[in-house]
Amino acid sequence: MLSSELNYPELLRKRSGQIRMLREQATLSVRVAFLGGATTQELGTWLDLFLGKSGIQTIGYHGDFGRYFEEATLDTERLREFAPQVVFLNLGARDLIQALPPAATAADLEQAVGGTLGRIRDVCDALAQMGAVVIIPTIVPPPMHALGNLSAWVPGGASLHAALLNVRLAELAQQSAQVRLLDTQAVLSTGSEPWYSAERWFRYKIWRSGEAEMRTAASLASIVGALFGRTRKVLVLDLDNTLWGGVIGDDGVDRIVIGRETPRAEAYTAFQEYCLTLRRRGVLLAVCSKNDEAVARSGFDHPDSVLKVSDFAAFRANWNPKSENLVSIATELRLGLDSFVFVDDNPAERHLVAQQLPMVAVPELGSDPSDYARITDEGRYFEPISISDEDVQRAALYAANAVRSSTESAFANYDEYLQSLEMMAEIDAFQPVYLERIAQLINKTNQFNLTTRRYTLAEVEQMAGRTDHVTLYGRLADRFGDNGLVSIIVGRVVEQTLLVELWLMSCRVLKRGFEHAMFDALVDRAHAVGCRSITGVFIPSEKNGMVSDHYASLGFRSVPSDSTPGQQWQYDLSSASSPLNQFIQVKPRGQYS
């Protein structure tokens, strides 16, 4: 079982007791009516639980089975008397998709969807007049597909039918402030039970599986909570083993796990990216970490850290209890603790905060960084009620970019394509922060690797310090993002030639002309250390055939091999030559990205 904020078997057991306790703490009550073609009491109970966590007590109304249209538009007395603030139209494919003949035309489909939409619009109008906000779940295609995969694209297909219906429902929601959609597809993409349960339908007249019902209620609760101002606003983050792997105080900025180089590093990077997405959407980020402040801040100087210190609205790195720090952050930001979400990999810290500050949401993060974003997201803490002004400005920016990229959609030739990538590189001598990545790349690169020599981390550290060595690393970014550190050259000064013992490049940046940029840098360094030539070595292996012409293509000439293994190539530095790199802007260290 995946660790989860929405652990179905566990919540199934705890639900009743939790609802009772939460009810005592509720500060607001909301009248919610459930209308539709299924039994809705179970959904209502789940909603009690999830809204209870936002301090909202629900007063429920459950319509007669299948009579949603009549209750909303004709036989309205009971519902009017209830005066719903929110109505959930619990409708699904069973209610809204009447099977069309397999050979139905596009016009038939439009007509069917138009008819369905007309009924829903009438229902929404009537409910809006009662003062209710109507929430409609987007429709999942029915579970059986008699038409097979044709279902997705022929007009008589139920999947296409559902897709078109969802587009029309979205238009309805765009036109009316009192209609909102519940994104069923987002709910569907999580969880471990299937969406539909035929058995539950036959037994209870509930077509979602038990877990799907629970997750739907959690999503519904996030919308209702947002409608009543209970959306959370601040994401408070621990640092060590939460935003990066390792302990910054012990390991130092050079050794923390972040970036693209290992699966764990990728996972921490993905979580940072998720946090950044939230920040850009207006969620405030804060740090709460047991650390020395200067040491904690240094973690964000890591070149692969997605988040920067400037992304945080508040920063607490000290040795005080975290609950005290949260209180002080709340004071600083002038926001209630009930708008806080606290994310920490340490169960003891989570427990402490949950006990001391019950109004703070504390997701059960688990211990696997690949789950952090999913688990934080599952809580639906930051549900936006509308698109913010900031979002609107950002949209304008995107629009401008879209225009630009559409003009670039076709390339006359490969050079034009390379130009369009807007590549930028950082090329420099080995730096401490990169040594681990360098050792890793040395030991795993097989194809673009001229000598396939392997070195340990200790040996790499030694090379970096020696004056008779020229070391170069290269990082490459393009308009689509940062590729990270992808190329390495090591040369040793032997008399007046620079003997290139190692030259390799990650396959993810092949055919970008990056070897030219690296070569230009190598020529500069060779001049700087007083060499008259560069000697290249190619040691063929089973895997490095792609670089057999590497030195020839750079203008080296083949020379007879001496005692050293492999083919030797020589490049004369005395004849002036112009740089080979045309498409990559090489920036000094620190000005990259």
Add this chain to the structure above:
Amino acid sequence: MDNILERLQPIFQDVLDQPGLQVSAEDSGQTVAGWDSLAHISLVAAIEHEFKVRFALGELEELKNLGDMIALIQTKRTG
């Protein structure tokens, strides 16, 4: 059989939110306060998860009391 009943106790206590509740083999929806149709849905799901069994359609409908359910769980677990 006793073992299954023991494991059922906390499920009934949790789902029905009655910490002191003790159910017996003779109990049914008629005799236990709060065991209504909504609680039944949760009880069935919680029991299925606890014992890692699946009740087929029709099986539950034939049960007279908790003793029958315990026997059914027993059969499924040994069968």
